[in-house]
Amino acid sequence: MSRAAALRLGAFAGALALAFGAAFAIGSAVDPVAAADPAPAQAHGNEEMGGMAEEAGHDAGGQLPGLAVSDAGYTLSPATMSFRSGAKTQLRFTIQGPDGKPVTTYTKTHEKDLHLIVVRRDLSGFHHVHPTMDATGAWSIPFTFTTGGTWRLYADFQPAGLDKKLTLGTDVSVSGSFTPVPLPKPAGTASFTGYDVTLEGNPVAGHESELTFRVSRGGKPITDLQPYLGAFGHLVSLRSGDLAYLHNHPAQHAEPGMKGGPSISFGTTFPTAGTYRLYLDFQHAGAVHTAEFTLRVGS
Structure with missing residues (x-):
C-alpha cells in the first residue's frame, strides 16, 4: 500500500470513529429508559x-x-x-x-x-x-x-x-364525544345535592399537613356520618399533570353503628408544590357522596 493510500485509510478510520462516538453520545442523551427513570423523590414514612x-x-x-x-x-x-x-x-x-x-x-x-x-x-x-x-x-x-x-x-x-x-x-x-373540562379554580367550599363541605388547611410540600373537612346540610352541621370503609371519610388526591396518586384516611376507625362528623381530618403529605384535585367520599343517610376540591400546595 502506498503512503498516500495509508494516510487516506487512516483519515477515514478516524472520521468513522468520531461518527460512532457522536452517535453514542446522542443515543445516551435520548435513551428512553434513562429518560423514563424519574429522579428519586424525598420519601416519607408513616408519621x-x-x-x-x-x-x-x-x-x-x-x-x-x-x-x-x-x-x-x-x-x-x-x-x-x-x-x-x-x-x-x-x-x-x-x-x-x-x-x-x-x-x-x-x-x-x-x-x-x-x-x-x-x-x-x-x-x-x-x-x-x-x-x-x-x-x-x-x-x-x-x-x-x-x-x-x-x-x-x-x-x-x-x-x-x-x-x-x-x-x-x-x-x-x-x-365518543369529548369536551375537555377545565380544572376548577381552588375554592374552600364544595356544594352539591344540598350538602356543603368546607376545606381547611394550608399544606406545604414535603411536610405533613392537617386537612379538615366539615360537612353540613341545609346550613346545619352533620353529626351522624356513617362508617364508610372503616372510617368516616375516604380521601384520594391526584396531582394535576401526571396524576400521581395519594390515598389517605383519617386515624379514627369507625365501627358499624358509630356516628361521626361534622369534621373529618386527615394527616397528608403532598410530595411537591403544585395543583392537586381532592376527592372526599363520605356516607350519610345510607348513600355515599363525593366532594371535590382543587387545592394549590405551596413550597
Missing part, C-alpha cells in the same frame, strides 16, 4: 401529627403511586384497553404477580381486597368502585364510561405476603 396517622403517599423507594403499571413484580392487566362511551360494559382486569399468574389472595385494606379508582385524564368523572374477583383472579365490575377521552384506572391493593400496599395505574381509551 403522626396531632393524633392523626398518615397513610404514606409514596413508598420508601421514592416512587409515587399510580404512575406505573407495574411495581414490585406486580402488573395491572386490563382485559381490553378501549371502550365506547355511553355503553354499559364489564370492566375486567387481573393483577399479575411476580410468577406471571393472576394474584388470587390479598390482605384487606380498609375492608376491601382491592379499590378501583376511575377518572378521566382531565380529572373529571371520578369514580371509586369495588369490583369482584372470581376464582381465577380476574376482577370485574359493570361500568359505563360517560364520555369519550383518555381515562385512568388505578388499582389500590395489598397482595397477601407483601408488606406494603401498591397502587398501579394505566390509561384506557374511550371513543
Whole structure:
C-alpha cells in the first residue's frame, strides 16, 4: 500500500470513529429508559401529627403511586384497553404477580381486597368502585364510561405476603364525544345535592399537613356520618399533570353503628408544590357522596 493510500485509510478510520462516538453520545442523551427513570423523590414514612396517622403517599423507594403499571413484580392487566362511551360494559382486569399468574389472595385494606379508582385524564368523572374477583383472579365490575377521552384506572391493593400496599395505574381509551373540562379554580367550599363541605388547611410540600373537612346540610352541621370503609371519610388526591396518586384516611376507625362528623381530618403529605384535585367520599343517610376540591400546595 502506498503512503498516500495509508494516510487516506487512516483519515477515514478516524472520521468513522468520531461518527460512532457522536452517535453514542446522542443515543445516551435520548435513551428512553434513562429518560423514563424519574429522579428519586424525598420519601416519607408513616408519621403522626396531632393524633392523626398518615397513610404514606409514596413508598420508601421514592416512587409515587399510580404512575406505573407495574411495581414490585406486580402488573395491572386490563382485559381490553378501549371502550365506547355511553355503553354499559364489564370492566375486567387481573393483577399479575411476580410468577406471571393472576394474584388470587390479598390482605384487606380498609375492608376491601382491592379499590378501583376511575377518572378521566382531565380529572373529571371520578369514580371509586369495588369490583369482584372470581376464582381465577380476574376482577370485574359493570361500568359505563360517560364520555369519550383518555381515562385512568388505578388499582389500590395489598397482595397477601407483601408488606406494603401498591397502587398501579394505566390509561384506557374511550371513543365518543369529548369536551375537555377545565380544572376548577381552588375554592374552600364544595356544594352539591344540598350538602356543603368546607376545606381547611394550608399544606406545604414535603411536610405533613392537617386537612379538615366539615360537612353540613341545609346550613346545619352533620353529626351522624356513617362508617364508610372503616372510617368516616375516604380521601384520594391526584396531582394535576401526571396524576400521581395519594390515598389517605383519617386515624379514627369507625365501627358499624358509630356516628361521626361534622369534621373529618386527615394527616397528608403532598410530595411537591403544585395543583392537586381532592376527592372526599363520605356516607350519610345510607348513600355515599363525593366532594371535590382543587387545592394549590405551596413550597
